[in-house]
Amino acid sequence: MKSITHDNLLKLLAGLADEGKIVYAPVRKGQKVFFAPVQNMQPVVFDYIQTTESPKLVLFPRYEPLISFEYQGKEVKVDDPSAAAPAERVLFGSRPCDAMALKRLAEFFDRDIPDALIAGRQKALTVISMSCIKADADCFCTSTGSSPGDICGSDILLTPVENNGYAAEILTGKGASIADRCSSLFSEIPEIRKEQYLAKVEKAFSHEEVRKKLSHAFDHDIWNGASLRCIGCGACAFVCPMCSCFDIQEEGTAKKGSRVRCWDSCGFSLFTLHTSGHNPRHNQSERWRQRVMHKFSYQPEAAELTGCVGCGRCSRACPSDMNLKEQLQDIAANVETV
Amino acid sequence: MQALHQKVKELLESGKVQVVIGYGEGSGGKSRPVFIRSAADAAKLVWDDRCHQNLAVYINKPEIKKMGKAAIVAHPAAVRTIVQMIAEHQLSSGAIIVLAVENDTLEELTDNSSLEVYAQSHPVLFPPFVVKEIEDIAALSAAERFEFWQNELEKCFKCYACRAACPLCYCERCIVECNQPQWVSVPSHAQGNFEWHMNRAMHLAGRCVSCGSCTIACPAGIPIGLLTIEASRIARTEFGFEPGISCDASSAMSSFRNEDKETFIQ
Amino acid sequence: MENTFEPKIVAYVCNWCTYAGADLTGTSRIKYAANVRIVRFPCTGRIDYNLLLKALALGADGIIVSGCHPNDCHYTSGNFHARRRWIVFKQMMEYMGYDMRRVKFSWVSAAEGAKWADIVNTTVREIRELGPAQRIQNEEFRMMNSEG
Numbered sequence: 001m002k003s004i005t006h007d008n009l010l011k012l013l014a015g016l017a018d019e020g021k022i023v024y025a026p027v028r029k030g031q032k033v034f035f036a037p038v039q040n041m042q043p044v045v046f047d048y049i050q051t052t053e054s055p056k057l058v059l060f061p062r063y064e065p066l067i068s069f070e071y072q073g074k075e076v077k078v079d080d081p082s083a084a085a086p087a088e089r090v091l092f093g094s095r096p097c098d099a100m101a102l103k104r105l106a107e108f109f110d111r112d113i114p115d116a117l118i119a120g121r122q123k124a125l126t127v128i129s130m131s132c133i134k135a136d137a138d139c140f141c142t143s144t145g146s147s148p149g150d151i152c153g154s155d156i157l158l159t160p161v162e163n164n165g166y167a168a169e170i171l172t173g174k175g176a177s178i179a180d181r182c183s184s185l186f187s188e189i190p191e192i193r194k195e196q197y198l199a200k201v202e203k204a205f206s207h208e209e210v211r212k213k214l215s216h217a218f219d220h221d222i223w224n225g226a227s228l229r230c231i232g233c234g235a236c237a238f239v240c241p242m243c244s245c246f247d248i249q250e251e252g253t254a255k256k257g258s259r260v261r262c263w264d265s266c267g268f269s270l271f272t273l274h275t276s277g278h279n280p281r282h283n284q285s286e287r288w289r290q291r292v293m294h295k296f297s298y299q300p301e302a303a304e305l306t307g308c309v310g311c312g313r314c315s316r317a318c319p320s321d322m323n324l325k326e327q328l329q330d331i332a333a334n335v336e337t338v
Numbered sequence: 339m340q341a342l343h344q345k346v347k348e349l350l351e352s353g354k355v356q357v358v359i360g361y362g363e364g365s366g367g368k369s370r371p372v373f374i375r376s377a378a379d380a381a382k383l384v385w386d387d388r389c390h391q392n393l394a395v396y397i398n399k400p401e402i403k404k405m406g407k408a409a410i411v412a413h414p415a416a417v418r419t420i421v422q423m424i425a426e427h428q429l430s431s432g433a434i435i436v437l438a439v440e441n442d443t444l445e446e447l448t449d450n451s452s453l454e455v456y457a458q459s460h461p462v463l464f465p466p467f468v469v470k471e472i473e474d475i476a477a478l479s480a481a482e483r484f485e486f487w488q489n490e491l492e493k494c495f496k497c498y499a500c501r502a503a504c505p506l507c508y509c510e511r512c513i514v515e516c517n518q519p520q521w522v523s524v525p526s527h528a529q530g531n532f533e534w535h536m537n538r539a540m541h542l543a544g545r546c547v548s549c550g551s552c553t554i555a556c557p558a559g560i561p562i563g564l565l566t567i568e569a570s571r572i573a574r575t576e577f578g579f580e581p582g583i584s585c586d587a588s589s590a591m592s593s594f595r596n597e598d599k600e601t602f603i604q
Numbered sequence: 605m606e607n608t609f610e611p612k613i614v615a616y617v618c619n620w621c622t623y624a625g626a627d628l629t630g631t632s633r634i635k636y637a638a639n640v641r642i643v644r645f646p647c648t649g650r651i652d653y654n655l656l657l658k659a660l661a662l663g664a665d666g667i668i669v670s671g672c673h674p675n676d677c678h679y680t681s682g683n684f685h686a687r688r689r690w691i692v693f694k695q696m697m698e699y700m701g702y703d704m705r706r707v708k709f710s711w712v713s714a715a716e717g718a719k720w721a722d723i724v725n726t727t728v729r730e731i732r733e734l735g736p737a738q739r740i741q742n743e744e745f746r747m748m749n750s751e752g
Binding site: 029030031032034052053062063136137138224227228229231232233234235237238239247249251260262263265268270283284285315316317319320321323325326 | 364365366368369370371372373391395396399400401402489490493495496497498499501502503511515520523524525526527551554555557558559560
């Protein structure tokens with residue numbers, strides 16, 4: 001098994017940035033930690049349980065042009081971003097739950113009509129994740145099919161071990177190509193049991209059970225009580241690594257413009273508003289139900305894809321303390337399976 | 339807290355109110371909004387220094403209104419918010435019983451004049467770190483301030499938690515959702531974020547009671563409350579306008595005085 | 605060194621005073637800088653601050669907002685409302701670090717053709733010295749555009 005020291009890890013990342021790859025890493029901005037492109041590794045932080053914004057932005061940015069046009073004299077130049085080769089990117093510091101989320105997100109956007117932009121980015125993305133040695137009360141990855149040391153979705157998974165170093169699992173061809181090119185930075189160590197270093201996240205509920213119960217829960221009272229304190233902002237959706245809703249906007253003037261895809265949230269009251277004035281999800285309870293159902297019932301039914309990896313960001317971000325783990329435990333305990 | 343439980347119990351038992359909007363125990367040691375509908379649950383209410391959220395945001399939520407007459411646990415900033423809501427005709431007088439709490443005191447306010455007296459005698463005090471932030475920004479040069487806000491707003495992904503958390507951001511159709519014309523650029527790029535936050539501040543000028551709910555709500559940790567606090571400071575300095583202390587005040591930005599002073603119009 | 609920068613100035617003016625004033629400037633054969641694009645509004649009360657933000661975003665280097673003198677508003681009080689708005693807007697923009705020397709506010713009546721010429725000329729001169737306006741840069745947006 002391979003291992004890498006902390007200093008060599010920084011050298012590895014700096015080397016990747018020098019090669020011209022865009023390296024996204026966790027950096028502190030104010031009190032919070034965000035993923036941002038870094039040139040030098042000095043601002044990269046390691047002491048976080050979870051970043052505020054998820055790394056989904058490396059695949060599915062906050063906003064992006066889908067097509068742009070510009071008048072050049074009498075000619076119209078049209079730019080289709082999916083035609084260009086996507087930049088090579090490296091995501092460093094994602095948690096195992098994040099890596100799993102990115103994999104599922106890419107799968108989601110690949111269904112029916114594949115999304116060329118997102119597929120292209122995923123192909124050009126290398127994920128170097130960091131196992132969790134700490135977790136907090138909002139984490140529930142073990143209930144959604146992930147775990148603090150899960151390898152799913154990562155190309156390289158690092159686990160902090162003794163002496164300021166990391167055990168490195170090289171998991172895919174992409175990971176191997178980096179490890180081979182920079183082999184001098186790694187050393188060989190005997191196989192270790194990484195579980196001893198990992199955080200303990202107790203299983204709070206079974207997502208299979210929740211899925212079964214939700215199929216009977218559409219008209220259940222549980223949604224009304226739970227959503228009373230929801231104020232209908234989009235914080236949960238925007239920090240979620242798997243929320244994939246978007247809005248299409250036109251930006252620009254008569255001479256130059258773009259059609260832009262922007263993040264959106266099913267929690268917003270106008271999200272489902274029809275032009276006629278009818279709103280099929282009129283109340284916040286219907287919108288909250290949609291959020292939970294979509295992740296734990298509709299998506300699993302339609303594509304065997306649980307729309308949640310248990311990162312807990314929504315619960316940490318919520319201004320009204322809507323706690324997703326608690327809600328799901330409540331469903332598992334109090335909804336009857338008819 | 340005992341007095342609060344007792345009071346809530348009485349209100350619910352006597353049928354004076356059907357629901358009490360208050361703070362309860364939340365997850366991970368946080369407090370959370372709770373809606374107490376039976377006297378037996380009165381003891382679920384808490385009031386301590388974790389209770390910052392401005393609960394006035396729930397007063398006009400349709401689901402809560404449907405429950406019947408409400409009482410609300412309100413810190414001084416929330417009392418001012420309620421006064422401002424009455425002044426802006428978002429709440430009719432006597433429509434809600436306000437349980438004004440501060441430290442260990444509890445007062446029941448049921449009419450406009452008692453609300454006004456309470457609001458006027460209980461200023462909204464900023465926590466020391468906010469005072470420091472305000473001073474730090476005032477000390478910056480224009481270029482540094484530009485840099486400061488560009489860096490802060492870069493974190494904004496437009497989840498609109500600031501808008502949702504603000505009881506005075508009550509429009510059913512916000513300017514950001516109007517697209518003919520599209521005043522505010524929708525994507526959360528620098529220009530779109532600048533336009534949104536500028537609009538939010540302008541719309542709250544002379545109305546923001548400085549409760550800080552938007553700053554607490556912001557998942558990205560942007561001190562956005564400073565913008566509306568500044569907008570209200572300008573309205574106070576320039577027009578002598580203090581929001582949330584009079585139930586029949588006009589709005590700072592839709593009224594004027596002939597003698598308004600400025601020095602920059604040539 | 606010769607300054608070759610020609611600023612683009614957008615002027616938002618009211619129909620009843622400043623637009624008529626600017627007309628008078630022309631009929632009086634007073635020459636003034638050609639950098640200004642006049643946009644006519646019914647009243648200064650109608651001039652939304654978002655129009656200023658949009659002009660700055662779309663390439664204006666400077667802005668002039670002008671209307672009737674206080675107490676002269678065709679609609680009695682539009683300019684008083686506008687005045688309050690500009691008092692708050694100007695300070696808010698300064699709080700966010702914007703250089704408000706680029707935005708000029710004035711009262712120009714229908715009889716003040718010479719004043720209009722003077723305001724335009726002074727504004728153009730000052731903004732020529734300030735140089736092109738700082739634009740809010742949509743960094744990521746550009747990056748994504750080039751990167752695909």
